[in-house]
Amino acid sequence: MRKPLLTKDEKKAIPFVLPGVLVTALLIVYPLVYIFVMSFSENGVGQSGFAGFTNYIRLFHNPQFTRAVSNTLIWTGYTVVISFFLGFAMALLIHMKGIRLKGIWRSLLFIAWIIPGVVKATAWKWLFTTDGGMVNHLLMSLKLISGPVPWLTSPAWAKTALIIVQIWATAPYVMLMMTAGLQQLPADLYESADLDGANGFDKMLHITLPMLKDVSFICLLMLLVWAINEFALIWTMTSGGQNTTTLSLLIYNQFKVLNLNFASASAVMQLCVSMIFAVLYTRLVLKEEKQ
């Protein structure tokens, strides 16, 4: 007997998967092909002679590109790691035995994540003003600093200020996901661990963390995506000045002046970085599923 073209599962799956996949493809395949082609084209709109690797070579010789790559790595590294641990810590705090009104605390803390990007960036830019900004005013009246800190006007501080705001905005997401995860943990596991005489650290290492592996993956992935792609926040607060230009901003600056081939080459480079993370992630998740 010949093997049927489609298995029974496949026949069922197609009508469900196809619409969603097609719509997504419709939205991203053209842009992807477009930037890929443009990155190998000579400059100009609608004139697209083949340019080989010229655009990429130009890119690597642009001092701004090198700085943007290193800024992106620093920015992503700090925001992802700190947001993750801070969010997790917040979740553990709320989850503590004896804390009342868990839902209220959770909601209040989550508000930071909901505020529209432009709004929070504008507000923070203002709060971080060196002269007459609320942050400096508060820190000075608490005697934590002696003079105003040039938050957004010195290369040394600008990155820190941006990282603080990104953490402020994204840690609540981790907090929410983690509290959601913690709620689902079966209490009997802890009870039996208590009977075995396990201490808090043991329980954390052997029960809590492994059980939260999936939700942690989701959180880390989202944090990565947000960090690499963040645009509105940096654009509003520093416009990429004070050495805070990331790849995302570099691409926007190029697209804005219709430097399409150069912008596309930068975009392809950024996609390569994202792709590495995406492949790693699906590997991990799919491997899990097969087990």
Add this chain to the structure above:
Amino acid sequence: MNAQMVKRRIRLVLIYAVLVLLVLLTLLPLGWIVSTSLKPSTEVFANPPYWIPKQITFSNYTNVFTGSSIPIAFLNSLIIALLCSVMALVLGSMAGYAFARFQFRGKGFLSLFMLLSQMLPLTVLMIPLYYMENRVGLVDTKFGMAAAHLVIALPLVTWMSKGYFKGIPREIEEAAMVDGCSTFQNLMFIVVPLLRPALAATGIYAFISSWNEYALANVLTRSEASRTVPLALNDFSTFFKVNWGDTMAAAVVITLPIIVVFLSVQKQFVEGLASGAVKG
């Protein structure tokens, strides 16, 4: 015994103190926006800064409601975000269901594809998406904007709902199958009702993403036919002048509704997230 209780009390008080501090930090920018929105223009740049306006004014709000495009933009955003989250929910939960339930060739590739589309920077998509929509006449329409926001919302809903569907025991569905339900009926009448809070959470997530999105809306909207709220904020700044009081009043107007929406459904939201967060 008593000493231990005291110790526990102190610990609790400390935790509450930390939580209060965190909440204050969270609300700091929001507080500043609200405070500024109530100040007359002469107090806006006062140095040193202060929280309580010396003379509270509501004129900034009057300007926003009567003399700006914020009310229309608000309606636009509402329609676009609703349209986008409904489309994302329907298409995304169907795909998520298939990913969770069926084995098919190319599944790995397709999930990678959906994931990758989630990772595309919007600044990259901006121009090509504009060209695409321009050619079919979708630029500056609410549908065109909602469709473009599917780029963010659809993969997200797919991934999240896949987790939820996995959490539903197969046995429930198999029982229904025996009763003669088709796969589709199964999904509609058995699985979806079970997952109502989870799907609502995903929908809200999609709604908020669409409501807040800036980069795509920047090029895909032109006039009051489709302009969304984050862009309408620019109404108050020109080449020569930024009207901060009005801008901040508008910021309050566009931020409060989504906070209210979230707070009113936060319980379902967290439950929804939770059901997908840990595999059952």
Add this chain to the structure above:
Amino acid sequence: MKKMLAILLAMLLCIGCVAAMAETTIQWWTPNWDEPESREMAAEFEALNPDIKVELVITDWDTYKSRVTAAISDDNAPELYSVLTTDVVPFAQLGLLEPLNELGAAAGVDFDDLLPSAVAIASIDDTVYGIPFRHDGSGVYYNVDLLKEAGYDSFPTTWADMVEMSKALTKDGVYAFAQPLGNQANAVTRLVQQLYTYGGDVLAEDGVTCTLDSDAAKSALNTIVSSIQEGYASPSSAELDNTKERDLFGSGKLAFYISGPFDIDTLLADYPELNFATAVIPGLDGMACTTANGWTIIMASKAKDENKEAAAKLLAYLTTPENQARLTDSFPASYTALAYEQFATDYLKPFADQLENSKPEPTYTRWAEMEPIIYEYIQYAVSGSMSVDEACESMAADITALLSY
């Protein structure tokens, strides 16, 4: 009954005719600060030309560049856009703009009446790609009372005298002036103005070697950096843009500042008590060089061909001397309009004089890539993490590297 039907039919036909007559719709993208005048002018134009409908798209300063860029580069582009005059040439070089020499002349644009210096910024060789309607440079606004207290009846005419005066003016929380370094465009413009004053230029003749490491460039940057480091320019300069500078000046915290003539109306309206006057920018020995820029209306070459004639008609209407005078927030770019009474005020006179010694802002093809580099090193020099010489040499090196590939 039949009569009724006939009347109805006739009415429908009429509506159809009107609809057919009003077939051509021209889009004009105009910024939000010009919106009231734009609406009036569009309505007037429609009344004069019943077969053409004008549709306005209102842009704003923060987003107009990226939005125009997307719209103008695709087929069936909207027809007309108000843009910064220095944005014209980069668009034209990409082949996105309609040459206006013949099209404009046929529609009635009087090219001889337009200021040659403004038209030059919007042209490549002899081909004109935009009709300017506003043209201006910077000047000084000063607080008459504060200067009097310090013993000055008029504004100094050389930079050295100005520095001398600034030191006397800076006291009791008042600073002599500030530098608008919180905004890339404002900051780079300031540096380029100083650079031109010292006789330098951004690129050498060859167009690929950056000469920002010249002595002129170092002196130019040094005037900016030292004004802050020596304490007579406000230390908050690093986060100021023109708007905030004007607010500080208006509330008496700055004795003077440098800006365009468009601030006059705002200052008069917002600070009725303020006793201010204007002057030309002091230079080495006499007036400094200013950079001139303005606003211009362009036509997309990718717009529908059948609409271009009607679009040119609208363009010609919008840039008549009378309408230039209404649309501009400072000076018009037409000789006839410049002679109008409204431009002959004491406040505006120094700005007009200043234009005598002006150079256009840079319109290099890759200027938009160079600006962020220049801005970054200005910031390094001002924050003290680099010396002025280092900053100038690094920006020259980076830009030369950028342009060599």
